[in-house]
Amino acid sequence: MPFEEISHTADWSIRVWADDLRGLLAESAQGMWMLTGTEQAEGPRVSREISLEAYDAESLLVVFLEELLYLSEFEKIVFDGFSDLVIEGEKISGIMEGSALRSMEKEIKAVTFHNLAIHESERGLEVEIVFDV
Amino acid sequence: MITLNDLTQISETEWEIPQSFRSDMRGPVRIFATRELLDHVLTDKSLEQAVNATTLPGLVGAVTVMPDMHQGYGFPIGGVAATEFPQGVISPGAIGYDINCGVRLLGSQIDFETAKPHLDILATRLNQYCPSGVGKDGMVKVSIPELDQVLRDGTKWALKNGYATKADLARTEEGGAFKGADPRKVSERAKKRGKSQIGSLGAGNHFVEVDLVQDVFDEEAASIMGLKKGHLAVQIHTGSRGLGHQVCTDYVREFQSAVRRYDIQLPDRELVCAPMDSPEGAAYLGAMRSAANFAFVNRQLLAHAARRAFEETFAGKTKNWHLHQVYDITHNMGKIEVHEIQGERIKVCVHRKGATRAFGPGAPGLPPEYQKIGQPVLVPGSMGTSSWVLVGTEDSMMRSFGSSCHGAGRMMSRSKAKKKFHGDMLRLELGDRGIHIRAGSMKGLAEEAPDAYKDVNAVVETVSQAGIARKVARLKPLAVIKG
Numbered sequence: 001m002p003f004e005e006i007s008h009t010a011d012w013s014i015r016v017w018a019d020d021l022r023g024l025l026a027e028s029a030q031g032m033w034m035l036t037g038t039e040q041a042e043g044p045r046v047s048r049e050i051s052l053e054a055y056d057a058e059s060l061l062v063v064f065l066e067e068l069l070y071l072s073e074f075e076k077i078v079f080d081g082f083s084d085l086v087i088e089g090e091k092i093s094g095i096m097e098g099s100a101l102r103s104m105e106k107e108i109k110a111v112t113f114h115n116l117a118i119h120e121s122e123r124g125l126e127v128e129i130v131f132d133v
Numbered sequence: 134m135i136t137l138n139d140l141t142q143i144s145e146t147e148w149e150i151p152q153s154f155r156s157d158m159r160g161p162v163r164i165f166a167t168r169e170l171l172d173h174v175l176t177d178k179s180l181e182q183a184v185n186a187t188t189l190p191g192l193v194g195a196v197t198v199m200p201d202m203h204q205g206y207g208f209p210i211g212g213v214a215a216t217e218f219p220q221g222v223i224s225p226g227a228i229g230y231d232i233n234c235g236v237r238l239l240g241s242q243i244d245f246e247t248a249k250p251h252l253d254i255l256a257t258r259l260n261q262y263c264p265s266g267v268g269k270d271g272m273v274k275v276s277i278p279e280l281d282q283v284l285r286d287g288t289k290w291a292l293k294n295g296y297a298t299k300a301d302l303a304r305t306e307e308g309g310a311f312k313g314a315d316p317r318k319v320s321e322r323a324k325k326r327g328k329s330q331i332g333s334l335g336a337g338n339h340f341v342e343v344d345l346v347q348d349v350f351d352e353e354a355a356s357i358m359g360l361k362k363g364h365l366a367v368q369i370h371t372g373s374r375g376l377g378h379q380v381c382t383d384y385v386r387e388f389q390s391a392v393r394r395y396d397i398q399l400p401d402r403e404l405v406c407a408p409m410d411s412p413e414g415a416a417y418l419g420a421m422r423s424a425a426n427f428a429f430v431n432r433q434l435l436a437h438a439a440r441r442a443f444e445e446t447f448a449g450k451t452k453n454w455h456l457h458q459v460y461d462i463t464h465n466m467g468k469i470e471v472h473e474i475q476g477e478r479i480k481v482c483v484h485r486k487g488a489t490r491a492f493g494p495g496a497p498g499l500p501p502e503y504q505k506i507g508q509p510v511l512v513p514g515s516m517g518t519s520s521w522v523l524v525g526t527e528d529s530m531m532r533s534f535g536s537s538c539h540g541a542g543r544m545m546s547r548s549k550a551k552k553k554f555h556g557d558m559l560r561l562e563l564g565d566r567g568i569h570i571r572a573g574s575m576k577g578l579a580e581e582a583p584d585a586y587k588d589v590n591a592v593v594e595t596v597s598q599a600g601i602a603r604k605v606a607r608l609k610p611l612a613v614i615k616g
Contacts, residue, residue: 005548007546007548007549008204008546008547009177009179009203009204009543009544009545009546010203010204010205010543010547011205011206011547012547012548037576054386055389055390056389058402059389062386066382070322073268073326073375074325074326104267104268105267105574105576105577106267106336106337106574106576107267107268107335107336107337109230109231109337110230110381110382110385111382112206112207112226112230112385112403113385113401113402113405114207114226114401114402114403115401115402116402116403130206132229132230132231132378133547
């Protein structure tokens with residue numbers, strides 16, 4: 001798992017790393033689903049086209065994760081397949097895949113910008129994300 | 134990390150980080166804590182976050198932190214910061230995602246001995262009528278135009294629709310309706326989330342709790358509030374649900390570019406802000422107040438559901454089963470208030486995040502019966518421990534922008550709590566102590582274990598000793614409903 005939970009007094013925090021920005025967004029999503037205890041139902045996979053634009057790479061990460069949370073809340077679909085997504089500048093677009101939501105143990109109120117800074121490390125790109133719960 | 138050596142001790146319960154600690158500070162940090170509570174604080178990043186909060190443009194006086202403080206995101210939980218109105222900034226992250234998260238206290242004339250045989254069925258009914266848990270819809274269905282009325286009118290909407298009494302509104306902060314709410318500044322996505330969740334508790338640390346008034350420390354104040362030793366009371370702790378979360382999310386995102394437009398330098402992107410007299414700042418004020426009105430209505434609807442549960446449980450078993458409102462307060466909000474700073478009365482926006490307004494006797498906006506005693510301050514404890522009813526003081530007006538603590542304050546991470554405690558065992562232990570638990574998630578229950586929090590009694594003793602609040606009554610939990 002290219003992510004790990006970091007201790008936080010009241011909220012949730014994870015450290016994520018990946019080779020590139022697309023991978024970082026994808027692994028951040030996996031970390032988020034792990035924290036929320038999300039389970040997918042068995043059944044056919046669902047595809048969805050997305051196109052999101054943000055202010056910079058960090059904002060794009062926040063916008064992307066919030067979109068996934070919104071889709072899980074309203075359409076009851078958990079998206080976890082992002083290999084066809086393309087990032088150009090501060091825009092992410094393409095087709096993502098997911099499955100129906102079976103259950104979610106905990107809810108995330110928001111993906112925060114607290115000390116959010118994507119940086120290069122020996123593991124590629126790395127970021128720490130704090131979720132308000 | 135900030136250490137004890139960086140702090141100046143003012144008194145046994147007050148400490149300061151001087152403005153000279155870091156060059157970008159616009160004021161000092163004032164900490165209300167005993168040495169023992171301070172030791173907890175120094176183990177996380179709450180004081181670093183308080184120092185960061187002093188960089189907000191237009192800051193007036195000190196950033197003040199309460200003894201229940203703990204690390205948050207951007208701004209510490211338990212923090213209070215005032216910025217000059219209107220040229221100073223408003224920072225959504227310094228108010229929090231759960232806009233107008235707050236507490237409502239209802240009192241009763243039902244004595245414990247009468248209630249005791251019926252507490253289990255009462256807990257079941259409360260759990261049935263108060264929707265809670267992840268992804269649960271609210272108890273009423275509203276259209277978007279109706280939701281706009283909720284956002285604009287707050288609990289006046291609830292009164293008009295039979296969910297509230299005039300007495301409820303009179304005993305709610307701001308009468309349950311913030312003026313200046315502008316539903317047009319709330320996004321469609323936020324409204325969509327709010328529409329389905331209005332009248333729901335949510336999850337996490339939110340709860341409905343039946344309590345026993347265990348001790349009374351100020352008979353006069355308790356009597357005015359309608360609280361009597363040995364009688365039941367109900368606390369409701371929740372906020373603006375997904376609507377408020379989305380409002381904050383939308384504006385934190387939008388303000389990422391606003392800070393560049395206004396050339397505002399900040400040490401943490403979660404503190405992004407905009408001048409209140411800018412179009413961006415004005416829009417957030419309108420949206421924040423709308424979300425706050427939603428939260429007032431949310432708690433009102435849950436109070437309505439609690440009254441139904443009480444009526445079905447106690448009608449015919451006792452003469453008066455009614456629940457009267459003691460007060461409803463917000464502990465996550467930005468409010469325009471006038472405060473005296475160095476002898477000068479200044480209009481400011483007081484950001485309170487995990488801090489409660491604690492206005493003293495005679496303060497404007499209090500209902501007539503509370504003018505003499507000061508505003509009720511509601512301090513819920515951790516699950517299974519005491520909660521407190523306090524009142525604000527003249528001192529709080531002078532020393533903490535009329536603010537006090539809001540709870541016990543977390544000290545153990547959720548991941549550690551989940552490893553250390555087991556929800557089912559905890560439920561049994563609390564049951565052995567006569568506390569009826571209804572919880573949607575055992576893991577969620579474990580995260581909220583009492584030992585994951587500071588001692589609420591120590592927190593209350595600190596604000597009491599410091600003089601920024603006065604003790605009125607202590608409540609003991611009898612039944613807890615959690616998502």
